[in-house]
Amino acid sequence: MSGIFGALPPQGEDQIIRLMGQFRADPRPDKVDLGVGVYRNAQGVTPVMRAVQTAEQQLLQSQNTKAYTALAGEQAFRDAMADLVLGPAQDPARLASVATVGGTGAVFMALRLVTMARPDAQVWVSDPTWPNHIPITQHVGLGLKTYRYFDAESRAIDAAAMLADLSQVRPGDVVLLHGCCHNPTGANPQPSDWQALATLLATKGAVPLIDIAYQGFGDGLEADAAATRLIAQTCEEVLIAASCSKNFGVYRERAGVLMVMTPPQLRDTLQGTLTALNRLNYSFPPDHGARLVSMVLTDPALRADWQAELEDMRTGMLHLRETLARELRRLTGSDRFGFLAQHRGMFSRLGATPEQVEKLRADHGIYMVGDSRMNIAGLTKANVSQVAQAIAACNI
Numbered sequence: 001m002s003g004i005f006g007a008l009p010p011q012g013e014d015q016i017i018r019l020m021g022q023f024r025a026d027p028r029p030d031k032v033d034l035g036v037g038v039y040r041n042a043q044g045v046t047p048v049m050r051a052v053q054t055a056e057q058q059l060l061q062s063q064n065t066k067a068y069t070a071l072a073g074e075q076a077f078r079d080a081m082a083d084l085v086l087g088p089a090q091d092p093a094r095l096a097s098v099a100t101v102g103g104t105g106a107v108f109m110a111l112r113l114v115t116m117a118r119p120d121a122q123v124w125v126s127d128p129t130w131p132n133h134i135p136i137t138q139h140v141g142l143g144l145k146t147y148r149y150f151d152a153e154s155r156a157i158d159a160a161a162m163l164a165d166l167s168q169v170r171p172g173d174v175v176l177l178h179g180c181c182h183n184p185t186g187a188n189p190q191p192s193d194w195q196a197l198a199t200l201l202a203t204k205g206a207v208p209l210i211d212i213a214y215q216g217f218g219d220g221l222e223a224d225a226a227a228t229r230l231i232a233q234t235c236e237e238v239l240i241a242a243s244c245s246k247n248f249g250v251y252r253e254r255a256g257v258l259m260v261m262t263p264p265q266l267r268d269t270l271q272g273t274l275t276a277l278n279r280l281n282y283s284f285p286p287d288h289g290a291r292l293v294s295m296v297l298t299d300p301a302l303r304a305d306w307q308a309e310l311e312d313m314r315t316g317m318l319h320l321r322e323t324l325a326r327e328l329r330r331l332t333g334s335d336r337f338g339f340l341a342q343h344r345g346m347f348s349r350l351g352a353t354p355e356q357v358e359k360l361r362a363d364h365g366i367y368m369v370g371d372s373r374m375n376i377a378g379l380t381k382a383n384v385s386q387v388a389q390a391i392a393a394c395n396i
Contacts, residue, residue: 015370023367031365032387034378037183037346039217039246039313042380049249051306055295068284072275073099073257077290080297081257085212085242087222089229094261096270098278099285102254103213103243104132109258109277110209110239111140114174116273123209124166124175126150128349128371130183130211133176142174150185155339155351157185159193163200171205174239177231179212180224181345184373188218188344194227198234208235213243216310217317218344232261244293246346247310253289317346320379327388337391346377352396364390372396 019035038046048056072078078097082090100106114121123137126149137144147165151158169175177197182188189197201208208231215224232238237260244255262270278285296302321341328337340348352360352372360366366387368374379387 019367019369022361026365026367028365030383030386032367032378032383034366034368034374034376034387036378037375038251039249039346039377041313042316042382044380046251047249049306049309051296051302051309052248052250052292054305055292055299055302059291059295069287071278071284072097072271073278073285073290074287074294076298077255077294078257078259080294081242081244082259084221084297085215085225085240085259086229086232087225089232091261093264094267095259096262096267096274097257097259098274099287099290100241100256100258100278101282101286102245103211103241103256104136105254105281105285106241106243106256106258107133107209107211108136108140109274109281110241110260111136111142111174112277112281113239113258113260113273114207115140115142118172120172121207122170122173124169124173124206126162126176126178126182128184129176129178133211147175149182150187150349152351155185155187155349156342157182157187157189157193159189159196162189162193163196166197166200166206167204169201169204169206173204173206174209175201175206176209176211177227179210179215179228179240181214181218181347183213183345184347184349184369184371186343186345186348186376187339189227191226194230198231201231202235206235207237207239209239209241211241213241214246214345215242216247216307217314217346220311220314221307235261237262244289248289248293248296248306250289250292253292254286255289255293257290317376318344320376320381320384321348323381323384324376324379324388327385328391331388331392340376346375347373348376349373350391350396352391352394356394356396359394360390364393366390 023033122143122145124145124147125133127146148161210228218224240259242257245251260270296306325337325341350372354370357372
């Protein structure tokens, strides 16, 4: 075949995109989508949050230009996100940051930064992890290792195994951590586990890369940031990729930020490097979503309304978790699904085989990812009993 593109290998189909297509084509009126990883309310809608909508109306009235902003993104957005994520752990003398194209862009930029600074670094990711972590690591050309994380029997993390594996990291290796609400399992370390992990990484001279995409969806805004803040105060160098997609509901606006904690004498070099990376990748980062986020976070009334709605979303998901666990206990006479009430965030891994996942889809119209990751936000008060009955009927 002639031409430069003839040698390109075909790319595998994304399983979640394929699942979305199957769901849309399914004519059953009672089908349930627990696969796609977006928040949905009781009406099955991913809403525009009240405070975001108000901020957008204010912006429409006041904005008089669409000219470029800053290569690193607006300082107000970066400062507001540093305050939200790091709180009292932030140290301006150590902090460099850039606005990015969503949380995914922040992860990509963090790993590109690592390739510039330490191309022989190994990136350690949890087993399992968010499906995009591994391809991005491989795409930028860094080595990859996994560490044990999730115990399939207890549906909780195996902290001892995690720490044992990470005791093998080398100085300068990158350890990718989920700041809260682990995706895909929903299982999270206890505070004592986080403390042991922070101490281990600092002692080893490893660099934590914290992907925090669900702050406010687990135990609350402050509690969900506690592990990130602990590590930022414990380790000399820390990478933090934060997303605004979920907790502000601005998925399509692609608002994210990469923050780097570094020794003060390196801060200016890091800031210049991050800004240069933005310039190389897309020049100026998207501004609309970032500006809405900074408006919400810096206006007391908007922030209060946003936090109230976010808390309603969080407690609603917790209630759905508890309801599903309780209904499964009633139907199966077993407590083996009690982990659903203990997990946090949008996801839990149910523990079904691929064959059982397919049976749920084919026989009951219940859609979830093949590894049995289910999106709790796809449940509603109206369908939770139906889902529980389907899970029990499939003998999971």
